[in-house]
Every structure is written in C-alpha cells, then in structure tokens.
Amino acid sequence: MTxxxxxxxxxxAVRARTVRTVFEHQGLYDNQxxxxxxxxxxxxxxxxxxxxxxxxxxxxxxxxxxxxxxGSKRLNARTESYVSQ
Numbered sequence: 693m694t695x696x697x698x699x700x701x702x703x704x705a706v707r708a709r710t711v712r713t714v715f716e717h718q719g720l721y722d723n724q725x726x727x728x729x730x731x732x733x734x735x736x737x738x739x740x741x742x743x744x745x746x747x748x749x750x751x752x753x754x755x756x757x758x759x760x761x762x763g764s765k766r767l768n769a770r771t772e773s774y775v776s777q
Contacts (some may be wrong), residue, residue, distance in 0.1 A: 711746045
C-alpha cells in the first residue's frame with residue numbers, strides 16, 4: 693500500500709501547532725477555523741478534520757481512538773493466524 697503524497701503535505705508539527713491555535717482561540721470569533729486555515733494555506737475542511745481527529749484521540753469527542761484501532765489490528769492479525777492454521 694502506498695501513501696498519497698497529498699496526505700503528507702503538512703508536517704505533524706504544523707498540524708499540532710495549528711490545532712492548538714484553534715483550541716486557544718475557541719469562541720473568540722465566529723470563523724476562526726476559516727481564518728486560521730487561510731493563514732497556513734489549507735482549506736477549512738482540512739483543518740476541521742485535524743481538530744476532530746485530535747478531539748477523538750484525546751477523548752474530548754466520541755469516536756475511535758488510535759489505541760483502539762491498534763488493538764483491533766492486533767486482534768485481527770491474531771485471528772487470521774489462527775484461521776489459516
């Protein structure tokens with residue numbers, strides 16, 4: 693499986709800093725995501741996705757966390773190895 697080059701357009705540090713900025717400016721103005729996204733050169737939908745993902749991973753929002761995804765992958769791999777024997 694190959695990664696999409698566009699998916700790695702922004703460094704993880706830039707993503708983290710941008711999401712942190714959104715959280716710091718929460719409630720200060722209505723279109724904060726749009727303005728912050730314009731400053732770093734991405735579309736607002738991309739930034740909203742980063743924020744949503746961060747909220748899920750930190751437990752602020754319901755959803756699948758990284759640890760549960762990793763656990764599911766390990767369980768699936770174990771199951772496949774038992775089935776193939």
